[in-house]
Amino acid sequence: MPELPEVEVTRRGISPHVAGQRITRADVRVPALRWPVPPGLDALLRGQTLRRVERRGKYLLLGCDQGWLLVHLGMTGTLRVLSDVTALPAAGKHDHVDLVFERCILRYRDPRRFGAVLWHPATAGDVLHHPLLSTLGVEPFSDDFSGALLHARTRGRSVAIKQALLAGDIVVGVGNIYASETLFRAGIHPRAAAGRISRARYDRLAQAIREILAAAIDKGGSTLRDFVGSDGQSGYFQLDYFVYDRTGKPCRVCETPIRHIVQGQRSTFYCPRCQR
DNA sequence: AAGGTAACCTGACTGC
DNA sequence: TGCAGTCAGGTTACCT
Numbered sequence: 001m002p003e004l005p006e007v008e009v010t011r012r013g014i015s016p017h018v019a020g021q022r023i024t025r026a027d028v029r030v031p032a033l034r035w036p037v038p039p040g041l042d043a044l045l046r047g048q049t050l051r052r053v054e055r056r057g058k059y060l061l062l063g064c065d066q067g068w069l070l071v072h073l074g075m076t077g078t079l080r081v082l083s084d085v086t087a088l089p090a091a092g093k094h095d096h097v098d099l100v101f102e103r104c105i106l107r108y109r110d111p112r113r114f115g116a117v118l119w120h121p122a123t124a125g126d127v128l129h130h131p132l133l134s135t136l137g138v139e140p141f142s143d144d145f146s147g148a149l150l151h152a153r154t155r156g157r158s159v160a161i162k163q164a165l166l167a168g169d170i171v172v173g174v175g176n177i178y179a180s181e182t183l184f185r186a187g188i189h190p191r192a193a194a195g196r197i198s199r200a201r202y203d204r205l206a207q208a209i210r211e212i213l214a215a216a217i218d219k220g221g222s223t224l225r226d227f228v229g230s231d232g233q234s235g236y237f238q239l240d241y242f243v244y245d246r247t248g249k250p251c252r253v254c255e256t257p258i259r260h261i262v263q264g265q266r267s268t269f270y271c272p273r274c275q276r
Numbered sequence: 277a278a279g280g281t282a283a284c285c286t287g288a289c290t291g292c
Numbered sequence: 293t294g295c296a297g298t299c300a301g302g303t304t305a306c307c308t
Binding site: 002003006034058072073074075076112114115132166167168175176177178266267 | 303
């Protein structure tokens with residue numbers, strides 16, 4: 001799944017159901033995620049109240065009385081709220097963790113197990129200082145994010161702009177789909193050296209990132225087959241992509257066939273005429 | 277320090 | 293129908 005829009009949609013979807021609710025227990029059926037789910041999580045969480053659901057990049061931060069549960073959805077993770085306690089679906093093969101509340105269950109599913117469920121105790125300090133969060137770039141919707149920032153942070157770097165966006169240490173939340181889409185919107189070639197892109201073009205790119213991510217959030221997150229809404233229903237409809245997964249199809253602006261290349265082992269799609 | 281690559285894992289799809 | 297090969301929305305760890 002999940003680029004920033006899907007994570008944000010998940011946050012908004014689950015928050016009203018679980019914020020303020022007391023955790024009855026945690027069922028960890030498969031602890032072997034990207035990193036092991038901490039042993040003893042059940043005993044740790046029992047009786048704590050989940051206070052709020054925040055997001056940093058693609059991480060969901062579940063603020064509890066004694067610390068934070070960090071949840072990353074990896075490539076195929078989903079979080080769903082099961083609220084019909086009278087007809088709870090049995091846990092499937094890939095339903096690895098349940099947080100059980102008095103009136104609902106928050107179920108973590110992740111077929112590929114690239115995701116993570118970790119615990120950061122309040123005694124360990126600010127959760128944003130967690131090693132996985134401390135190196136993250138700025139939030140695309142924060143006041144700190146701008147063309148000026150992109151420009152400043154890429155000076156002297158020869159890396160391709162597509163890979164610089166994806167790396168997440170300058171700006172978070174732009175995954176493989178939206179990297180291609182935002183570069184198309186800004187008219188920038190994905191192989192352009194990040195350090196040689198002008199300030200004016202970075203202004204366009206920053207605006208494209210904000211607009212496209214916001215549009216995707218508004219539509220309920222774009223989705224591939226794995227994404228399931230937080231209420232257990234699939235069927236979010238995705239944005240109409242301009243370039244992603246459209247190899248050989250005519251550009252929606254100029255009709256030139258869309259091209260596919262590989263950068264850093266990831267697919268990139270672009271229009272050779274609109275993007276220079 | 278920056279840049280490139282391998283690795284984690286399962287499922288869907290394609291072609292023979 | 294089966295099997296092998298390829299690809300998939302992410303990110304860290306390790307190498308040069």
